Amino acid sequence: MTNAPQVQSATGKYYVVYVCMLVISAIELLVAYRHPGAHELLGALLILSFIGAALGVLYFMGLASENRSAIIGFAVFTLFVLAAINYSWTDSFRILLGVPYAK
């Protein structure tokens, strides 16, 4: 019994993710040079970065092939803390605009 096709599919998966990451970087460059508004640019770049990061974490770091409890444990904890860090945006708007939200 050979697992050569499985090995080849795993390697092929890595190349697909590699190309996707390059494409994401190219799209980010194109979006930046269209010079949209700051909020639109930030939103687009963050979405693209998160997609690229998700591909990297799931396939290059191998999280997708780990135990389900590991995925849930790492992902939920990390995302919760990252979301909690964003409380500082209200302070940023308050300093700039006098109110804790964008006008």
Add this chain to the structure above:
Amino acid sequence: MSHSEVVLEGSGHGHHVPVFEPSPFAVPAKKLAMWLFIISDIMTFAGCLIAYGFLRNAQPDWPRPYQSSTIISVMIMTFIMITSSLTMVLAVRAARAERRDEAFRFTMITLVMGLVFVALHVREWFSMIGQGVTFYKNPWGTGLFGGAYYSITGIELLHVIAALIAFVIVGMGYKRGRYTAVDLENCGLFWQFINIVWMFVVPLVYLMNVAG
């Protein structure tokens, strides 16, 4: 007798032999430790990038100085980092399959690409210094720009250098049989994490500040 102990009966003498508790999440302990370290480092970089965003949003005179030459250099660095991610994952795959020479070769290719990245990064720093950007002032706007730029890229560069040192030590050790595939995989995890951080640093620090 706790559930983590077993009693061996042999030659009429029974004795307790402690058994290690199974590792949480069913991953090797070394790998779990690396994941926990990576999660803590994510918080470090997230804090730096959020603070950078805070400053950028609060300063009305935040400069947007990056010309095409800088952006081209940064995109070359991005290409190098993403390609080195691929070579490292191929190294880990070869290590798992006990193909030591191939794993070592891919690890060294990753190391060389990392060195090129460091060289380009340092060159970019010298370029910024030559244009008058310091921690406290720059010729374009608020002095906070330089501090934010050098802090974030400096922490990234420090992580890259640490990873490259790890590649040398663990790569050579793995080739000689001192380290296992799990050790090489842990180095790979750290390198992938650094590349993922770079995928956030480039858009937020560079692409958000492209000269109009």
